[in-house]
Amino acid sequence: MNDQAQSVKRLLGADATRRRGLVMIGLVLLGVAAVGFWLLAPRQNGKPRYETQEVARGRLVVKVSATGNLQPTNQVDVGSELSGIIDKVFVDVNDRVRQGQVLARLDTRRLEDQVARSRAALTAAQAAVAQARATLQEARANLARLEEVARISGGKVPSQAELETARANVAKAEAQLSSSEAGVEQARATLRTDETNLAKASIRSPINGVVLARKVEPGQTVAASLQAPVLFTLAEDLTRMELQVNVDEADVGQVRPGQNATFTVDAWPGRKYPAVIERVAYGSQVTEGVVYYPTTLRVANDDLSLRPGMTATAEIVTASREDVLLVPNAALRFSPPRTTGKKKSSLLDALLPKPPRPQSRRISEEVKRRDGARQVWILKDGAPQPVEIKTGLTDGRMTEVLDGELKPGMLVIIDMDSPGT
Template sequence: MSQAGNRPDPAVAARLGLVEGTSRHRRRWLWWVGLAGITLLLAGLALVGDGRQDGPSYRTAEVRRGDLKVEVTATGKLQPVTQVDVGTEVSGTIQSVEVDFNARVRQAQVMAKLDPEKYRADERQSAAALSLAQAQVDEAEATAKETANKLRRTRDLVKKRLASPEELDTAEAAAERAIAALAVARAKVEQAQAKLDADRRTLEKTLIRSPIDGIVLNRVVEPGQTVAASLQTPVLFTLAENLTQMELKVDVDEADVGQVEEGQTAVFTVDAYPDRTFPATITQVRFAPETINGVVTFGALLAVDNADLSLRPGMTATADILVREERDVLLVPNAALRFMPPRQEGAKGRPNLLSMLLPRRPRGSGHQAEPPEKTPKGAVAWVLRQGQPASVEIQTGSTDGAVTQVVDGDLEAGAQVIIGIERSEPTS
């Protein structure tokens, strides 16, 4: 084949870039495309940078002077100071019920009656047994008198030698037996009398009386009902002695019980009166623990004045116990003590080209908090100085959960402390 026959077609050579003019045109075209891409990338970076702020915007709060009240919250139930469950010691059928719910009763007042017929019969039987025992005493006394006279005559006859010593022995034994029989008869009288007294007492117990002056809180018996007191005394009524004076028993968490003492004041609320608070005073903090579902609490009793009878036994109450009160102290928000400044990436927080081309894994809001610092005074608050966070060491005291007392440090009333960072969306 000739050399001329091996040359490619001119159109094909131009398409493949084998022609020198075509290759130069292709390089120029690639250079313009690259320049346009770099221009677009720089423009995008500029837009992104303009959409970001130079640094984070901080939220601040004012340090102020004021009063601080430290309170312990506990829940519990209201109950009467004296509450008595009234039952019956005897079994039988309820003949009548004399009182109802909320009735005021006096001590010894009859509240219910049991059918007394069986116990009356027992009383009559005991009375008859007593009468029989007393008759036996009379008989024994007569026998003792008779044997004593016979013994005296026998002794006279023995002195006159008209009776033998054996007859004297017999008379003396008979007299002693008569005296013993009289003692037995008298003991039977006492036994019969005791039985009669017990039956009369049992008969008296068929009248169920109030042991105190009070109010009937609960009644769980109806006429015709049978009650059995063989193993356990059944409860028929529940009485409260005085509802004008009540007590609130609350469960104090073991972490707070060390701050609670007798004599401290408290206020509490109940669901029935959501807009009203009631005063109370701690009268007792118990040492015995109560464990419910693994939570250890200690009972505390609070005295409550209920003169208007608005509170009722069994109401659930939430009490705030005042354990400490500070007057006119410097207060800092607790959020300021939890704040730590973020670690910025790039100058003034603006993303650089490397961070845009090689983005890192996001961390929360884009900032990494510094680890808390340990200071001699124990706490750090942050303030803005020339737009940048600056730390201030402070010594803290009591807290109510929202603000904390500043005992020592360079903070003054009116200072603005950082409590957080404003999160703003990038502008387009």
């Protein structure tokens, strides 16, 4: 009895396994049939699907992008003409200063001693002049006395040699007076130089502005033997700044002084600052083989949110057109593929992978004709129809239509999908 029960169980298990196998085979056959139907079924009656965009009127703004840095309109490096030790520093970074204000002072003891020596030398030179004048006066009086004696005696006395000696003494006294007077001028010049050096020991601000950098501390030695060391960097007026950008050689022909621009900085994301082009340099700069032309833009910074050295990205408006007919640039690049005979494909061909279709058959490069005309395609009775137009300015996405048969509301083809894709 037990053997019969086990036989029944084995039979029932075999039947269940057979049924599951048949179900799996049926599912596989159903999947193959679905794939075959999907591959062989016609789509859209073998016609390609076109992607279109409407032609409309609007505003076209042509911009040139450039990157640069913000700078003060007048930045001055303040140094020292004299060598010495810094005694005191009176300002720090971000301090506002006035023209003539003392920023720092050198140790002046040695310079004061030089001024004292020069004044003493001037006094001595002036005394030498007084002595020379007295000597000259004495020599002239002696000569006059001898000449009077000679006149009274009828030339008998004094002798001719005595008269010549007296005249020579007068000439020497006159020369000595001239030399002493020159010594006075020299002593005065030396005194003025020493007084000027003493004044230069007080380093003063040449402009009204703000201290951007302080590069000196009390006790530091300043050596100005070869060139004047920079002690402070001042900016004249941070409410008026300059944006120095580099314009690519391909765009410089569109950029002119007086054009408006906007720029952004990383410190204030989302905020656009206005600017105006002030100067476009004729001289070029080459960076890594790329030719740039330095361009200066005037910037208002009344709220002092901008700081020198910030990196800015500017967009310069080179042209603006209002209420013009616009066509997408993708429509100017589109060209339908050439129609050729197409053989039927088998199921094996449909299942095998195919190489990618060359884009050049579907989208061509923008081609300008000799007369400046361009070509776009519109749908007419479900088929592409070429339309010639004359184009103007472009912002890289849309192009101005100057002439042609395009009208607002027309749909131009910008792309297509072939059957089976």
